[in-house]
Amino acid sequence: MPDNHLRSATISVLVENEAGVLARVIGLFSGRGYNIDSLTVAPVERDGSKSRITVVTQGTDMVIEQIKAQLDRLVPVYKVLDLTEGPHLSRELALIKVIGIGEKRQEALRLADAFRARVIDATTESFTFELTGATDKLDAFLDLMRPLGLAEVSRTGVAAIARGAKTIG
Amino acid sequence: MDGTIPATEQMNSGAEAVLRALKAQGVDVIFGYPGGAVLPIYDAIFQQTEIRHILVRHEQAAVHAAEGYARSTGKVGCVLVTSGPGATNAVTGLVDALMDSIPLVCLTGQVPTHLIGNDAFQEADTTGITRQATKHNYLVKKSADLVRVVHEAFHVARTGRPGPVVIDLPKDILINPAPYHEPTAKVHRSYRPRTEPDTAKIKEAVALLKRAKHPVVYAGGGIVNAGPEASRLLTEFVRLTGMPCTNTLMGLGTFPASDPQFLGMLGMHGTYEANLTMHGADVMLNIGARFDDRVTGRLNAFAPSSKKIHIDIDPANINKSVAVDIPIVADACNALKALIEAWNADPTPQDKDALAQWWAQIDIWRAKQSLRYTQSRDPGSIIKPQYAIEQLYKATRGRETYVTTEVGQHQMWAAQYFKFEKPNRWMTSGGLGTMGYGLPAAMGVQVAHPDALVIDIAGEASILMNIQEMSTLAQYRLPVKVFILNNHYMGMVRQWQELLHGSRYSNSYSEALPDFVKLADSFHGVGLRAETVDDLDRVIAEMIATDKPVIADICVDEKENVFPMIPSGAAHNQMLLGPEHDDAGQPAVTSAGKALV
Ligand SMILES: Cc1ncc(C[n+]2csc(CCOP(=O)(O)OP(=O)(O)O)c2C)c(N)n1
Ligand SMILES: [Mg+2]
Numbered sequence: 001m002p003d004n005h006l007r008s009a010t011i012s013v014l015v016e017n018e019a020g021v022l023a024r025v026i027g028l029f030s031g032r033g034y035n036i037d038s039l040t041v042a043p044v045e046r047d048g049s050k051s052r053i054t055v056v057t058q059g060t061d062m063v064i065e066q067i068k069a070q071l072d073r074l075v076p077v078y079k080v081l082d083l084t085e086g087p088h089l090s091r092e093l094a095l096i097k098v099i100g101i102g103e104k105r106q107e108a109l110r111l112a113d114a115f116r117a118r119v120i121d122a123t124t125e126s127f128t129f130e131l132t133g134a135t136d137k138l139d140a141f142l143d144l145m146r147p148l149g150l151a152e153v154s155r156t157g158v159a160a161i162a163r164g165a166k167t168i169g
Numbered sequence: 170m171d172g173t174i175p176a177t178e179q180m181n182s183g184a185e186a187v188l189r190a191l192k193a194q195g196v197d198v199i200f201g202y203p204g205g206a207v208l209p210i211y212d213a214i215f216q217q218t219e220i221r222h223i224l225v226r227h228e229q230a231a232v233h234a235a236e237g238y239a240r241s242t243g244k245v246g247c248v249l250v251t252s253g254p255g256a257t258n259a260v261t262g263l264v265d266a267l268m269d270s271i272p273l274v275c276l277t278g279q280v281p282t283h284l285i286g287n288d289a290f291q292e293a294d295t296t297g298i299t300r301q302a303t304k305h306n307y308l309v310k311k312s313a314d315l316v317r318v319v320h321e322a323f324h325v326a327r328t329g330r331p332g333p334v335v336i337d338l339p340k341d342i343l344i345n346p347a348p349y350h351e352p353t354a355k356v357h358r359s360y361r362p363r364t365e366p367d368t369a370k371i372k373e374a375v376a377l378l379k380r381a382k383h384p385v386v387y388a389g390g391g392i393v394n395a396g397p398e399a400s401r402l403l404t405e406f407v408r409l410t411g412m413p414c415t416n417t418l419m420g421l422g423t424f425p426a427s428d429p430q431f432l433g434m435l436g437m438h439g440t441y442e443a444n445l446t447m448h449g450a451d452v453m454l455n456i457g458a459r460f461d462d463r464v465t466g467r468l469n470a471f472a473p474s475s476k477k478i479h480i481d482i483d484p485a486n487i488n489k490s491v492a493v494d495i496p497i498v499a500d501a502c503n504a505l506k507a508l509i510e511a512w513n514a515d516p517t518p519q520d521k522d523a524l525a526q527w528w529a530q531i532d533i534w535r536a537k538q539s540l541r542y543t544q545s546r547d548p549g550s551i552i553k554p555q556y557a558i559e560q561l562y563k564a565t566r567g568r569e570t571y572v573t574t575e576v577g578q579h580q581m582w583a584a585q586y587f588k589f590e591k592p593n594r595w596m597t598s599g600g601l602g603t604m605g606y607g608l609p610a611a612m613g614v615q616v617a618h619p620d621a622l623v624i625d626i627a628g629e630a631s632i633l634m635n636i637q638e639m640s641t642l643a644q645y646r647l648p649v650k651v652f653i654l655n656n657h658y659m660g661m662v663r664q665w666q667e668l669l670h671g672s673r674y675s676n677s678y679s680e681a682l683p684d685f686v687k688l689a690d691s692f693h694g695v696g697l698r699a700e701t702v703d704d705l706d707r708v709i710a711e712m713i714a715t716d717k718p719v720i721a722d723i724c725v726d727e728k729e730n731v732f733p734m735i736p737s738g739a740a741h742n743q744m745l746l747g748p749e750h751d752d753a754g755q756p757a758v759t760s761a762g763k764a765l766v
Binding site for chain 2: 015016019020023024027031062065066069070072073074075076077078
């Protein structure tokens, strides 16, 4: 194929919330050798009957089309939407623990403020920040924290949605 | 299924509810093997007469038998096995059915719900193990879900791209009472395969085909799955348009082999004319085939100057390995109907001159007679395997004949030399290439067609992989004929070793074979042997005339290879021809090609 250009795709998958559905999706990716850069899942329907999986993956256009088609043919899948085909919003949340004292501690706090990270826990020697934003914003913040005593990170992975009135349906 | 719950009736046990649901789904035969976890179902089977149970001798064979049954009838095959080893033994069959899109429902026993996850006796994570081996699978945890799941499993197995579905049934669910309801017509909540073609795309396809100078129709197993009407429509369309038609291994029989427009099978062991027609085509219509690597050869040299139309029921098959110009997701039957209509409605005249020239070219390729071989008729001459198949075919003409195969050279010779005029008559393991498929599959075919002539064309190595089923044949008086092309080698392995590994025949000689004649005898069947060409026709005639299971041990030339051959990693126009041909070549296999299977 002429087009070997790799692109990143953020794909939302609306699924029946039944046992094994996540294993099916993950098994599809591992079995067919597709990448998973990020994967999130949670029920989205009030009665808990449907879940939304958001998966960030990479591939050529042909591979990404294949991934979507393969996802779509799984029996418990309602809808597959490639958000990267249009304007969309991606966010993830990170909890970030920074341990340090003195000047570094002050600097961490200043930067957190600039990034609008919230302090959700503090001791005399540590802060835990909560930061929400696009993946690259989280990455940038973590890079800054590294020399300032970054000790532990927990990230949710990407949740994403289309801009405007468009829905996954 | 969706919506309101239909009227229910309480059944005394889950097992009874399951059987009633199977009956409602049209099941008349189950292929199975008992064990602790499924005893409640066996008890329910004992107490009824509508569903017949065929007791196989290995669970893998139960699945292949159900495949043979399904492929030869168009119905969903049904399997019943116990938990743990019963389920794991079934896995090869399930993957085989998945690869070849065969509709099956396989019921597996499971330990009681309260023991799941405890490493209980004969516990296996069956849904975990079979998740990638099935189209879909279920673990029933509540009696209230049981019957809905059974009905849904049949719906999923038979619709869209068909495939195997597993229902894992914990023993307590089978013992406890369960509500029964009839299947509903409601559509599934999330699973809604598309079957109607996009008419705009059909028109585009017709426009392209009308203007084609070098068209080809390439039809596969999807036509078989779409039912006999799809084969009839394919034939009508090909005759209407005057185009050449080739079949994949799985598609044989969907277009009559005797038709002058038929080019034979294409692909790795396809005919010269089929592969060169594909290579030279300017417009290719693929219906119900999936551009398998055994068909395409090297992808970047596959039909390089053609526009491609691809009709498939599975959207994931489209643009998977080969980029196509007009993708059409639809059931083959609906698509063919639409194509014929659109063809008749489109006023554009066909370029008949170009088509005539195309046929003239094809006839030159045909004249090469790529399937030619030489059989010496001198008394005592060794039998050529190709000749054995041709004689078998001739002797069975005019009869209601079904052919299954094992996997290897004999399978390819069967595909090349046995001619099929109708669909559902040819059962072979295409996608997975499972040795041991043919005998149990033939058993399933014979159960479905008790009066037909059912032949397993086998190799001496493959047949030993499920030979225990001879016992099943005897028990149910299933007069399956096993026609072994005995070359004393895993011939296909030997062929690759000869061509790609310097004739180092590592572990491919069939050492210490049983005496197949005595073997047949000890399994209450009839054993026959043809040692030379003088014996062949007599043995074939006797085999056909015998109303019992037969093993015919046909001693054939050990060194024969399957030709033509497109070596791995080569293009369609780089075919190797047999020794009969002056330009028979040695393979120029690249190291990249050698790494391919
Ligand atoms: C279960 C399984 N194991 C291994 C193989 C690899 N394999 C393909 S063909 C073949 C040899 C088959 O020998 P035989 O049945 O004698 O057929 P022949 O090629 O000689 O006609 C083998 C080992 C396979 N296809 N299936
Ligand atoms: Mg052999």
